[in-house]
Amino acid sequence: MITPTALFAFDTLLTEEEREIRNTVRRVCDREIRPHVAEWFETGELPARELARTLGSLGVLGMHLEGYGCAGMGAVSYGLACLELEAADSGLRSLVSVQGSLAMYAIWKYGSEEQKQEWLPAMAAGEGIGCFGLTEPDFGSDPAGMRTTAKREGGDWVLNGTKMWITNGSVSDVAVVWARTDEGVRGFLVPAGTPGFTVNDVKHKISLRASVTSELVLDGVRLPDAALLPGARGLSGPLGCLNEARFGIVFGAMGAALDCLETAIAYAGDREVFARPLASYQLTQEKLADMALELGKGLLLAVHLGRLKEAGTITPEQVSAGKLNNVREALEIARKCRTLLGASGITLEYPVIRHAVNLESVLTYEGTSEIHSLVLGKALTGIAAFH
Numbered sequence: 001m002i003t004p005t006a007l008f009a010f011d012t013l014l015t016e017e018e019r020e021i022r023n024t025v026r027r028v029c030d031r032e033i034r035p036h037v038a039e040w041f042e043t044g045e046l047p048a049r050e051l052a053r054t055l056g057s058l059g060v061l062g063m064h065l066e067g068y069g070c071a072g073m074g075a076v077s078y079g080l081a082c083l084e085l086e087a088a089d090s091g092l093r094s095l096v097s098v099q100g101s102l103a104m105y106a107i108w109k110y111g112s113e114e115q116k117q118e119w120l121p122a123m124a125a126g127e128g129i130g131c132f133g134l135t136e137p138d139f140g141s142d143p144a145g146m147r148t149t150a151k152r153e154g155g156d157w158v159l160n161g162t163k164m165w166i167t168n169g170s171v172s173d174v175a176v177v178w179a180r181t182d183e184g185v186r187g188f189l190v191p192a193g194t195p196g197f198t199v200n201d202v203k204h205k206i207s208l209r210a211s212v213t214s215e216l217v218l219d220g221v222r223l224p225d226a227a228l229l230p231g232a233r234g235l236s237g238p239l240g241c242l243n244e245a246r247f248g249i250v251f252g253a254m255g256a257a258l259d260c261l262e263t264a265i266a267y268a269g270d271r272e273v274f275a276r277p278l279a280s281y282q283l284t285q286e287k288l289a290d291m292a293l294e295l296g297k298g299l300l301l302a303v304h305l306g307r308l309k310e311a312g313t314i315t316p317e318q319v320s321a322g323k324l325n326n327v328r329e330a331l332e333i334a335r336k337c338r339t340l341l342g343a344s345g346i347t348l349e350y351p352v353i354r355h356a357v358n359l360e361s362v363l364t365y366e367g368t369s370e371i372h373s374l375v376l377g378k379a380l381t382g383i384a385a386f387h
Ligand SMILES: Cc1cc2nc3c(=O)[nH]c(=O)nc-3n(C[C@H](O)[C@H](O)[C@H](O)COP(=O)(O)OP(=O)(O)OC[C@H]3O[C@@H](n4cnc5c(N)ncnc54)[C@H](O)[C@@H]3O)c2cc1C
Pocket: 098, 131, 132, 133, 134, 135, 137, 138, 139, 140, 141, 142, 164, 165, 166, 167, 168, 208, 213, 361, 364, 365, 366, 367, 368, 369, 370, 371, 385, 386
């Protein structure tokens, strides 16, 4: 027998250091996350603060950033960490992506020296949590339509508006909020507890239940000029952050798929149907072979994109291609694995249905599959089907 990753000699593409990082993250997930994650999912409650500290001491928060207590690792190492985290649960990877690639990256890339000193070391250690508020109730795929405003009043800024579907919202110490100003879209650091700033959790989710999702309400929130991110002007600011987070998803989605496939292979070996193991039937083997192919291709694509990112040549279209393909295929793999588990496949006793419903969110956030198709369509034809 050969594992799905060994079929593609995946490890030969990685350095020894990268393999070690992957194995360390896997060990911590096995010890600290996997025994509890189904319960967090079922109850919709997770110990976010404690988890952030665990992930901080593991060194995965902002791990691809340099300085300020961050680990300064390469793109493939970061991707492999995302893969292992998402093999445990997409909600866990979301916590890490939003913290490191959205909130910390925004401060690291666009922040003042004072803002970096104030927030980044604490966030890298998991002592501080951040969120990223771009989406609004009426503007998701089209953030250019945002209605949240920031107006100058004397030396201060006053923010009004609502952000929706914000990961880590109610457990955050600081929110990176994007708002329309007279000089275009600008980013602001809004500390939790600022007067006029309230956060309400989204309840009744069926997907990504082991993750906090919130609404941010800004009602006359007054901030000093020092809260403005000086280096970001226009929508390219938040879009640059999203590109970082999408890269992590290219690897992460394959982690969820791998966990499903390994579960299904083990189940099919044990489960007897019509007096023979389920794994011995040709229909089963065809399913497993097809899934291993898509998984292997997705992993190869992820490492290729990682190497391009490390070389500094990756383009947003390439990240779109990776996000679109790998999330779509991961979702197909999760659904197909679910069929192999039969009725057992619908319970939280196995991780498969949890991954499947989680991946529905992953398909939508960080640019929906339709939007990434349109990005590729524009790149291939030179014609924008959207603006
Ligand atoms: C669990 C979860 C966590 C999230 N976390 C965050 C976060 O931390 N921060 C944040 O800012 N946002 C976050 N989001 C929001 C997410 O990024 C948006 O949901 C996403 O961008 C889609 O926006 P929407 O839901 O408003 O859908 P819409 O934009 O209304 O899209 C609805 C449908 O229309 C399609 N569509 C849109 N435009 C076109 C077009 N031109 N042609 C054809 N079809 C089109 C879409 O693909 C989709 O199928 C999160 C979402 C979820 C579900």
